[in-house]
Amino acid sequence: MKIYVIGKQKKEVEKLKRIIKELNYELNDKYPDIVLSFGGDGSLFIAERLYPGIPKLPVRDKSLCLLCNRLKLKNIIDKLLLDKFSITENNKIEGIIKKKNKSIRLIGMNDIVIRNNEPYHAIRFKVKVNKKMFFKLPEEIIGDGIVASTALGSTGYFHSITRKKFKKGIGIAFNNPTQKIKPIKGKNLKAVFKLIRNTAEVSVDNNEKTYVMNKGDKIVIRESKEKYRIVKI
Template structure:
């Protein structure tokens, strides 16, 4: 089986991967071995989308990692003793610009000294007649609901999409909606920066622009046991 190691600590795991019988390659791998933590996995999916990922732990904190040793995980994959779990992605679109996320899309004030003003709609229907004023809004998947979303709402969810309003001046109830809902955010006052997971790529929004967010057919493939 051909494998590509994605990590900033490749030399720490390379010998173990070779010992398990994998052929290490730099292109066209059968699987990506993501050696690190959750953030490394998100980065590996960004650079190598839709190729099956095996997460090996090198970080103390890794919610997606397994309790088995890295050696046992590699052995089981080589034996074919694994399953593929698909994880749906969110897409944020502004004109021709797009971002894909597994965890969350974050719409945030670009200047922390100034709040932004915006309106949020579900399937074309505004959730409030008034504009929302605050630091921004987070659209999270179930996977991402234990991260930034949870730090704002003190809750998480297992189905749907979560909408968390970040530091709003008025009371705004956080929402969990069906995964097929289309979310649109119209910016009345910016500037605004849009983030996806831990990617360096962002989208900048100005007044009058609209960002559309929805779950799409693209998925990440995670090796599980």
């Protein structure tokens, strides 16, 4: 089995690599069978961006990680050696930003966040779900934006806004709107966000690369066919 390790704590990552070598696993950064993500959720998101679709084994450090195994490192490696693990699959979330001259595809495992680019200005926008106004949404919404999340992401920013979680599909939370708007969640949702006034910034997971939306730009958000895979021990 070919394994690679990703993490922000260099000393611990090197320790992990030594253990892997001692157990006669192959360290391979080009074609790994499993990627060990050492750290919190952020390390896991980075690992998925670098190695999309390759099974990830999240291993906890002192950071918060909802999917991280709590077993000691040696026990984790031993279970890999004995094939005592399973792999779960979950859909990612995707968004396509549609500008006048181009389209930009975004993909994440946690959430896509659209918010006001200028913190001193709210944005005006419309949201349609499945080609219609969903749950009697206002024709025009004024607020800081939206958070579109997977079930995994529903425990983070989505939950901070709504105090709710979900287990399937995607969810849309409205961030600081002037009117009270219930979150939308479910399977097979397709949300179209259109910016009406001011500028907005779009981010995916913890990726530092962001995108600017201008007046008239749209983003289409849905559950992706692409999946992320998590090793369970």
